[in-house]
Amino acid sequence: MSGEKFEGRTYVVTGCSKGIGYHVALGLMRRGATVHGVARTEQVLRSLKERSGGKFTYTVCDLTTDECVDRVVTDVKELHGGAYGLINNAGAGALGDLLELGPEIFERLTKLLYLTPVKLTLRLVPWMIERGEGVVVNVITLGIATHIRGLEAYLAPKHALHRFSKDLRDYLSPRGVRVITVYPPVTRTSFFEGHGLREFYRKMSSNPLTRWGITFPERVAEAIIEAIEAGKEVVTVPRLARALLIGK
Numbered sequence: 496m497s498g499e500k501f502e503g504r505t506y507v508v509t510g511c512s513k514g515i516g517y518h519v520a521l522g523l524m525r526r527g528a529t530v531h532g533v534a535r536t537e538q539v540l541r542s543l544k545e546r547s548g549g550k551f552t553y554t555v556c557d558l559t560t561d562e563c564v565d566r567v568v569t570d571v572k573e574l575h576g577g578a579y580g581l582i583n584n585a586g587a588g589a590l591g592d593l594l595e596l597g598p599e600i601f602e603r604l605t606k607l608l609y610l611t612p613v614k615l616t617l618r619l620v621p622w623m624i625e626r627g628e629g630v631v632v633n634v635i636t637l638g639i640a641t642h643i644r645g646l647e648a649y650l651a652p653k654h655a656l657h658r659f660s661k662d663l664r665d666y667l668s669p670r671g672v673r674v675i676t677v678y679p680p681v682t683r684t685s686f687f688e689g690h691g692l693r694e695f696y697r698k699m700s701s702n703p704l705t706r707w708g709i710t711f712p713e714r715v716a717e718a719i720i721e722a723i724e725a726g727k728e729v730v731t732v733p734r735l736a737r738a739l740l741i742g743k
C-alpha cells in the first residue's frame with residue numbers, strides 16, 4: 496500500500512531545511528518518493544540533494560514573495576511535470592504585544608502561513624485533479640485550539656489556513672485529492688528562535704504542567720507520513736489531542 500502513495504511520486508515540501516519539514520522530506524524519500532524542497536538555506540538543500548540518490552530537487556527562495564511561488568511552480572513543472580503531493584509546512588512565528596509588533600510582521604506571517612500555501616495549492620492542484628489523485632497537507636498548529644496572548648500575529652493566519660483547508664477538502668475530496676490538516680503541539684525546533692519566542696519556549700519547557708506535551712520534529716513528520724499512507728485527514732500529536740479540536 497505504501498508504494499502506491501510514495502514510490503515514484505513527487506512531493507513538494509516547503510520549509511524542508513530544518514525541523515518538521517526536514518524530517519518529512521527524509522521520510523518521504525525513505526519510502527521511495529521524490530521530493531522537491533523549498534527554503535532559503537541553500538546549503539542544506541544542496542546537501543540533501545547530494546545525499547538523495549537523485550530523489551531530491553529544490554528551489555531556494557523566500558516564500559513570502561510571489562516570485563518564489565512562480566519559481567517553485569515553474570521548477571516543479573519543468574523537473575517533474577507536476578506534483579502528486581504538496582506539503583505546506585514552511586513557517587515562522589512572532590510573539591509580542593499585538594499593538595506594538597507592527598504591521599510588517601502581520602504582513603510577513605500572513606503571506607508565509609496563509610497566502611503562499613493558498614497560492615501554491617491553487618497552482619499545483621489542477622495537475623492532481625486531472626489525474627484524480629493527490630494530497631495537500633497543511634501544517635497548522637494545535638495553538639488554534641486555545642487563545643495564547645501575544646501569539647495573535649501567528650495564530651490568525653493559522654486560523655485562516657485551518658478554515659481554508661476544511662473548505663478545500665469539500666472541493667477536492669470528490670475529485671480524488673485528499674486534504675490533510677496537521678496540528679502539532681509545541682515541537683522542539685528552531686521555530687522558537689523567532690521574534691519573542693525564546694522566552695515562551697523556556698517557560699513551556701520548565702513548567703512541569705506543560706513540559707510533558709512538548710514533542711520532536713521526527714514524531715510530527717512520522718505522523719504526517721503515516722496519515723498520507725493511511726488516508727487519514729486530521730493529524731494531532733499525540734492522537735488524543737484531537738479532542739482539543741472539537742467544534743473547530
Ligand SMILES: NC(=O)c1ccc[n+]([C@@H]2O[C@H](COP(=O)([O-])OP(=O)(O)OC[C@H]3O[C@@H](n4cnc5c(N)ncnc54)[C@H](OP(=O)(O)O)[C@@H]3O)[C@@H](O)[C@H]2O)c1
Nearest residue numbers: 510512513514515535536558585586636681682684685686
Ligand atoms: N515548532 C513548533 O512548536 C510548532 C508547533 C505547531 C506548528 N508548527 C508549524 O510547523 C511548521 C514547521 O515549523 P518548524 O517547527 O519545523 O520550524 P523550523 O524548524 O524553524 O523550520 C521552519 C522551516 O520553514 C522555512 N521557512 C521559514 N521562513 C521561510 C521563508 N520566508 N521562505 C522559505 N522558507 C521559509 C525554514 O527554512 P529557511 O530558514 O531555510 O528558509 C525552515 O525550513 C510551521 O508551519 C510551524 O508554524 C510548529
